[in-house]
Amino acid sequence: MDEIVYRLNAEVSAAIDCTQCGACCKQLIVNITPSDADRMSTHLQLSTPQFKDKFVEEGSSGMMIMNTIPCHFLAGNKCSAYEARFTECREFPDLHKPNFRSRLFATLIHYAMCPIIYNVVEELKEETGFTPKSPDGNLIEASHENIDTPD
Ligand code: SF4
Ligand code: SF4
Secondary structure, three states, X not given: OHXXXXXXXXXXXXXXXXXXXXXXXHHOOOEEOHHHHHHHHHHHOOXXXXXXXXXXXXXXXXXXXXXXXXXXOEEOOEEOOHHHOOHHHHHOOOOOOOOOHHHHHHHHHOOOOOHHHXXXXXXXXXXXXXXXXXXXXXXXXXXXXXXXXXX
């Protein structure tokens, strides 16, 4: 499975221009590692404490996160600090990583946001002959009756 996803990711990523999108930068909370903070501080010609004061807060897990959504460094749909962008920014949408099956839920959370994920998943469904089935083994018909709606 990983090999198929790697190939589809390469094909789809080559056909999609992230600078015309920027959806992840507009919607995701970005975790920041200590080395990310050092690299971005240097890029911005700030000390690391100055950088943290201005742009960083502590997330619930204790990790550093950006203190705004969209990200401070988004200019239009482009990253204004691209060379120094954070590790998570470099890796998203993570389709080059192993164990796609174990990360499927985390990937599908972003299915509607990220055109790369959307297209890779749709191509993957085609290649694997995926058909949605209910627990009794019957095909699930596309119908509004299958969608839970609030009372
Ligand atoms: S640092 Fe750049 S790539 Fe990362 S979220 Fe901010 S704008 Fe996007
Ligand atoms: S949401 Fe996906 S397609 Fe859009 S900029 Fe981010 S990685 Fe690129």
